[in-house]
Amino acid sequence: MGRAVTEPMSKQDIDSLMKPVVDLWQERRTREGSSDAVYGTLREAILSKALTPGPQLAEEDLARVFGVSRTPIREAILRLETERLVERSSGRRVAVARISPAEILEIYDVRVALDGVAAELATQRATPPDIAQLRWINEKMIASGQAGDYAGVSALSLDFHDWIAKASGNGFLLSQIRVVHDRVRRFERTTLQHPGRLGSAAEEHERLLDAIASGDVDRATSLARAHMLNAKKIRLAMAETPPD
Amino acid sequence: MGRAVTEPMSKQDIDSLMKPVVDLWQERRTREGSSDAVYGTLREAILSKALTPGPQLAEEDLARVFGVSRTPIREAILRLETERLVERSSGRRVAVARISPAEILEIYDVRVALDGVAAELATQRATPPDIAQLRWINEKMIASGQAGDYAGVSALSLDFHDWIAKASGNGFLLSQIRVVHDRVRRFERTTLQHPGRLGSAAEEHERLLDAIASGDVDRATSLARAHMLNAKKIRLAMAETPPD
DNA sequence: ACTGCGTGCTTTGTATACAGCGGAGTTCGA
DNA sequence: TCGAACTCCGCTGTATACAAAGCACGCAGT
Structure with missing residues (x-):
């Protein structure tokens, strides 16, 4: 059942753990208020998996590491809690x-639905520059894969879907999709690491792009949904084979 | 263009405006911390339209009204801001x-997608008690309509869709749908106030229920989507005729 | 009369002090 | 030896004090 509820942690540990986080912080601090900067720094640290679940974050320790008082720390944590990026144990x-x-797995059902409607709307509203940008992102994703850069691959895959959401012209839909993407970024593994998936995903992206470019709404919608259903299938397969 | 950016407001005005809000507050305060209680109170006040856009909320005024210091007020506002219930001008x-x-209008595109998948999943997983509960909610909605209680009608309509989301068994989907419902609650008018809409909506609910009860996944999905598309059409029609 | 700057006030942002709650460890009793 | 209660410590929650930033108003100069 893993470790105890309280995980002991020396101040040394915290310092070394937060070291890379504090680097980003030094720069932000100049142009943002302390609270906003701490929030943004911690948020990006969690999304980029520099901070992972497990160790507990004591306000005073964070205050010391960031060199501010507890107040901005509390405010940052509160916002992160509202976004469910941190939780109170x-x-x-x-x-x-x-x-x-x-x-x-639950998230993929939502992605099927949201990316489906995003593709539907994007097909009606996408401009030639949108199409060009999407092609460029997809090609860069393939290139990153060939270079073995899987962090880049998954980031570009999310960029691809984010751009479709933007092209949908529906700001609320975009914000909802970004909530989903912020969850996906935190997953330990990517479906694109699964053998052969990068190739099939890139191909599915391309076919989806063709449908969007040709204005075929129904086809774009069903391809987008199928794309996410495939991703869900990969997830199910990956669940059988743990990361060891 | 409405009024100036800064709207002058005497302390008297704020007191009377917040009066009904503070009543709910008095009760919460006993069992929750100040910060949580202020957050919950303000949140419910906004969702129930007791607090509407316009007047500016100064921290010190709120602190005085609630009888706490600025700290819990700040924390509450910060959380509301993350949920986009308040915004910094x-x-x-x-x-x-x-x-x-x-x-x-944008929100309805998202509702079509999310309620569609919710109905799809609910059809596969709903239990007889779920069906019974849904029928009961829908009947109560009709009764409220006959009593002229439109606030009750729209609340029950949201309950209906909320219950389907619960029955889907997908917690993430449920949370996303609730974000949407929290927006819908704030709309000034309800589509159900539109002449004839209450009847057609109740009927659509019933047909959707039948499909869910009979396990017809495709039919349930398409009925749920059609239901929301109809609601969107009503919204479009309502946009033509302002509330005056 | 209008524009530009400067000053003062109001409001927000940050730090610190204090109170209260919960948990861990210890000690006493059976 | 095991269990239960008690005590102490650390952390969080709230209040308050202080710093800084923005806005409005007024004044002066053109």
């Missing part, structure tokens, strides 16, 4: 939120 | 967020 202690395997 | 002043007519 026992007591009132806070930790980076865990993502359950069940939730990972 | 010029300076750093905060006000209840406005909802644009364009966003209202």
Whole structure:
């Protein structure tokens, strides 16, 4: 069942753990207020998996590491909690939120629905520059794959779908899709690491792009949905074979 | 163009405006911390339209009204801001967020997608008690309509769709749908106020229920989507005839 | 009369002090 | 030896004090 609820951690540990985080922070601090800067720094650290679930984050420790008082730290944590990026465990202690395997699968049902309607709307509203940008992103994704850069691959895949959401012209839909993407970024593994998936995903992207470019709304919608259903299938397969 | 950016407001005005809000507050305060209680109270006040966009909320005024220090007020506002229930206008002043007519329409595209997949999943997983509960909600909605209680009608309509989302068994989907419902609650008018809509909506609910009960996944999905598309059409029609 | 700058006030942002709650470890009793 | 209660410590929650930034108003100069 893993480790105990409270994980002991020396101040040394925290310092070394937060080291890369604090680097980004130094730069932000100049142009943003402390609270906003701490929030942005911690948020990006969690999304980029520099901070992972497990160790508990004590306000005073964070305050010391960032060199500010507890107040901006509290405000940052509160916002992160509202976004479910951190969660309060026992007591009132806070930790980076865990993502359950069940939730990972759940998210794909939502992605099928949202990316479907995004493709539908984007097909009606996408401009030639949108198409060109999407092609460029997809090609760059393939190139990153050939270079073995899987972090780049998954980022570009999300960029691809983010751009379709933008092209949909529906700001609310875009914001909802970004909530989903912020979850996906935190997954330990990517479906694109699965053998052969990068190739099939890139191909599906291309076919989707063709449908969008040709204005075929129904085909674009069903291809987008099928694309995400395939991703869900890969997830199910990956669940059988743990990362070891 | 409405009024100036800064709207003058005497302390008297704020007191009377917040009066009904503070009543709910008195009760919450006993069992929750100040910050949580203020957050919950303000949140419910905004969702129930007791607090509407326009007047600016100064931290010190709120602190005085609630009888706490600025700290819990700040924390509550920060959380509301993350949920986009309040927004910072010029300076750093905060006000209840406005909802644009364009966003209202945008939301229905998302509802079509999310309620579609919710119905799809619910059809596969709903239990007889779920069906019974849904029938009961729909009947109560009709009764409220006959009693002229339109606030009750729209609340029950949201309950209906919320219950389907719960029955889907997908917690992430449920949370996303609730984000949407929290927006819908803030709309000034309901599609169900539109002449004849309450009847057709109740009927659509019933047909959707039949499909869910009979396990017809495709039919349930398409009925749920059609239901929301109809709601969007009503919205478009309502946009032509302003509330005056 | 209008524009530009400067000054003062109001409001927000940050730090610090204090109170209260929960947990861990210890000690006493059976 | 095991269990239960108690005590102490650390952390969070709230209040308050202080710093800084924005806005409005007024004044002066053109």
